Amino acid sequence: MLKTTLSLAIAAAISAPAFAGHDDKPLVIEITSGLPQVENTLQSETTAVQASPTTDGGELLQSLSGVSGIRMGGRAIDPVIRGQSQTQLNILLDGAYIHGGCPNRMDPPTSYSTVDSYDSVTVIKGNRTVVYGGGGSGGTVLFERQWPSVDEKGYSGELSASYHSNGDRYELGADVAAGSDTGYIRVISHKTEADNYDDGDGNEVRSSFESLSQSLLVGYRLTDTTTIEASYDKQEENDVLFAGAGMDSPYADADTTRLKLTHEFEQGVLQQMQLELYQSDVKHTMDNYSLRPSGMMKMQAPSTSDTAGLRLIFDARAADIDWTFGADMQNNARNAELQNAAGVVQRIMWADAEIRQTGVFAEGEKVLGADDIVKGGLRYDLISAEATRRGEVVGTPAYSSDDIWQLAGASAGAGEQRTEHNVGGFVSWTHRLNDQYRVESTLSRSVRTADATERYMARFTMTGDWIGNPELEPEKHHQLEVSLQGNLETLNWSATGWYNRVDDFILRQSVAAGMKSRDIYRNVGAELYGAELEAAYPLNENWQLGSALAWTVGNNLDDDTPLSRIAPLELNSSLDYHKERLKMGVEWQMVASQKDICLSGAANCGGQDVRKTPGYGVVNLHAQYEFDRGLSLLAGVDNLMDKAYTVHESRDDAVNPDPFQVAEPGRSVWLRVTQSF
Template identity: 70%
Template sequence: MLTSIEKDMDVIRKVLPVAVAAVISGQVVSGAALAGHNDENTMVIEITSGLPQVENTVRNETAAVQASPTTDGGDLLKSLTGVSGIRMGGRAIDPIIRGQSQTQLNVLLDGAYVHGGCPNRMDPPTAYSSVDSYDRVTVIKGNQTVVYGAGGSGGTVMFEREWPLFGDNGYTGDLSTSYNSNGERYELGADVAAGSEQGYVRFISHKASGNNYEDGDGNEVRSSYESLSNTLLAGIRLSDNTTLEGSFEKAEEEDVLFAGAGMDSPYADADTMRLKLNHQFTQGALRQMELELYRSEVKHNMDNYSLRPAGMMQMQAPSTSDTDGLRLTFDAQLADIDWTFGTDLQNNDRDAELQNKAGVISRLLWPGAEIDQQGVFAEAEKAIGKDDVVKAGLRYDRVTAVANRRDEVNGGFSPQQIWEMAGAPADAGEKKTENNVAGFASWTHRLNDQYSVETTLSRSVRTADATERYMARMTMTGDWIGNPELEPEKHHQLEISLQSNDGYLNWSASGWYNRVDDYILRQSVAVSAGMGMKDRDIYRNVSAELYGAELEMGYQLAENWALGSSLTWTVGNNLDDNTDLSRISPLELTTSLDYNRDRFQAGVELQLVDNQNDICLSGSANCGGQDVRATPGYGIVNMHAQYEYPSGITLVAGVDNLTDKFYTVHESRGDVVTGNSFQVAEPGRSVWLRLSKSF
């Protein structure tokens, strides 16, 4: 079943009589029955005139997307059911899906992997994704595919662009601007293209700026930023069946303040180049071939003196992260089975240094970390009769990792010596090789015209990232040390979901369980430091489990009124230590009421979030985890209204956090390494306005 959302409709979502959640603004869904099968956990967000549209490819539900202007892709994603985000400042929200984050998620920006340049996650991949510059965002929760790279145990997120559609005039475009009162944040966007089915040229530009916002208690939160991205794309049809597309994208972040970190970022730049070749076959079993090449180059710096009052120890941490990749994919149909198979390659090189203001190196944070992944994969889908669809996939990955600067001495120690102090062997930073096998199998059965059930069993393997392997930060007050001997995480997941499509009332219920062997845990331990003790953050493998449930419902109350609701619940346990995993989202309920008539839409949303007491507190004196505190629950209200003029101009306005509530999202954090153990408060009341024009 395919659930679609009409153009530029702002949702508010999901109702269930349970008290828990937070507020967002989104769009109202109109259910449409489609023949065929779609993956149960796939959401597609189509960006139209700067405002997102959402399709959930299995559930006829109300699928909510934040109506107010978003600061980046992570800010957009956290308004979806089962998706949260870690906040350190005004932007660069690091998404979490079902209790998993960072490299447990595969995030692709128009087919390219852009691995951030900050060891402290000031620039996750979504920080380089201006939402207005993409045509569609696809979110696959859990392990439902093997096509888009290794890992992806928590899910796969794809920000995508498509060949523009042109009318008789041979051009198309979108212009937009927005303003948010809290922090005086503004955005300007332009997306213009000229061409035809034979070829096109497209230019996308997005500029954003924001000052520090205020929380619900009127306190100023360090969160200002400057952002600019420009993208040039071109495509040509080489023949009736072959197209070639290329793009160059430059994203620049400047003077970004972070309340949740001991440093700020004076700059973070990402240059991304892409090339795509697509060929359609007209005979034989092969249907399509697609070759994608990309390179991303990230330069980042953070310091504790240029954007804040300088202390005695003035430090900076310049870093780079360069990624090269290739994906070759074939689609075929053979023996009444739809096949997708191919190969992908990815190489990531990272360097990060801790320096004083004069540029003298005291430590190597990423000592020439190089991780190379080579994979092959195959997926097959077959309809068995009119009521059953089976799908399965298998992939193999060979991973090699090495720290090329492991023996370089700075500040009296090399990274290799620092790892040995934490218990690693003498050859810890030398080249290591992994052979990883992953796959999934799913069965979808239509019980009758109203109900269908889907079951998915999967295994995904995630290799340790550069920080988990090779971090080598050691100071007199605290250490942060990687473990080159880490085993890759093995996730074994079972998910069962039931969907109902009954015209006016559509709902879905799903439950999932994830048993993880060799879960990579970051933990604080106490070590001696001269005459006293200090905390040392290390990484180790443990056995863990994650499980949860999601309930979603959409009800058409009347011709112009729609009610929506969603409920999410997640649990994470460290089975070795019998403790809770850190940064697990609390129980959350979101309820919305939308009105839609002709060119006018309006909505109100109530988001209720439970308290989170199942925690592992930071610091060796506590549990040694990453949680800052037990977080109290909260409730907030959002409102919005939209009118689309006949001229193609769309005006949207609203209020987020109507009651000016002070609250913090549990997963948000301070910089535990520097001892700033506090959560970053969310914005207080925000009045916003957005104006867009399509032509």
């Protein structure tokens, strides 16, 4: 079953007066039965992205130019876009926000996204829309599904199996749908198991895991203009090992329920109305004894994260402007405790941290003659945050969360309810210089509220502290982005430069606290800027060259130090061949060394960087052949030269006695078989 790209309301076709070839769609990865393809924001050409089967959405995103990731183990890659991560990115899984249950980011939202269970992944770099929530200064990522396409038989489906030699990782998947234009039912299931992989030097990396994903989707057309859809996802993660943490995760479960009502108006200004409701509940635990040799102090940390939300969106056309406007709500509640092996609470790390967000938004797009298009949006968010268990006293010595925050400098009662009024928006102008060139510029402001960990973390121990700051101001990002695109007969290219000035950037920093180190959060002035170059050159009707360059810089302007976890200069080049049923290609990833760092630890800069990382080059091969009757065979080799390397942003290896990072996998031969029907 070929899953086609989900069209977005904000990326609808522009009316006839618009200049030829204009395409305002963001980056869209089409998930198919074969090699995934990416349609560039600026060009109509497609280039291959990571071909080998991925463990989760974070690993897929990591293969895109300008997108990197933080590795802790074999899965749960935490994505970074233009130097920004965590809640600086808006990540939605089929319309739902899922906030992970682990304070240490063992389960970022993308860890609950089995890639093959979605039809498309849309990546919007920077702040270019106000529809999908407040913040989103680094970008927005949409994992989406669509009404399944079935033929006259009334059903369709896809079965898949894959294997990676490094770590003996295998995956089995099934996606089956039955129905018609009137209604459908769809069942999706994926199971993955992996042992520890080896890095390029043959060292074993703690990275094994088990994952089971199951989804049930139903849809019904109430009338010719009204549809209703519902879905339920259950994701189970078991025995997940993390080299980049002092604990492992025996289990992490996520249950997500969604309901979507869509109505198309047959006449008048309004064109479409869409109402989405969702509930995501995460249960997570980590400990330092059940999956690894235990030390003197056996500790566990059970946690929960429950998120409920809704989004009401209208599409309209008035005054020759295409409008999208509406309102959304999101309520997240998190609890986390640090316990001994007997279940006795030692500290409350998330003291029932509640963050409630209500927003209203509107954006419009207008064609100004044959050569100009303008687009703009405005958003207001009302934020309230409170830690309702802040006064509970536990542990030895006995402290409440409120007491611990005061140890780090907060005032008494800092955990009481706080309210923010955040305003963001953007304006963009696209101008066609001639038939071959056009320039696009975007000016934006986005405001990101502090998350539960930044506000309310209260981990106070004899060996080290990790303490939030309930008095943090929200981040204010002011960005300018300019892009020049060329569409020539033999070459498509784009060059983009961007600058982001951040007021009240939320910085995590290690400081000395007596004989131990303490991680705290504070507001500083910061800047992020960079450039991205992309080009696609067809050698002939079968061969195509592609290349993408990404460069990012981040600075703490208050302390005159670099920001942590900023990706070094990266160049990805590819050569792809496509003839009839055969596709194959080679990718060469070259990454420079990163020397502009802020080292972790109170004795250093107090940042999150592990070390100065050396540069590296990695070569990947892939091939696909489509047989008759829907059978496809894919194969390839990742890290062909068995290179030993680490991604700069990755965590330090807590298992290895040397202070080095979690290494990437060495050479791995992989095979994938899919059968569509």
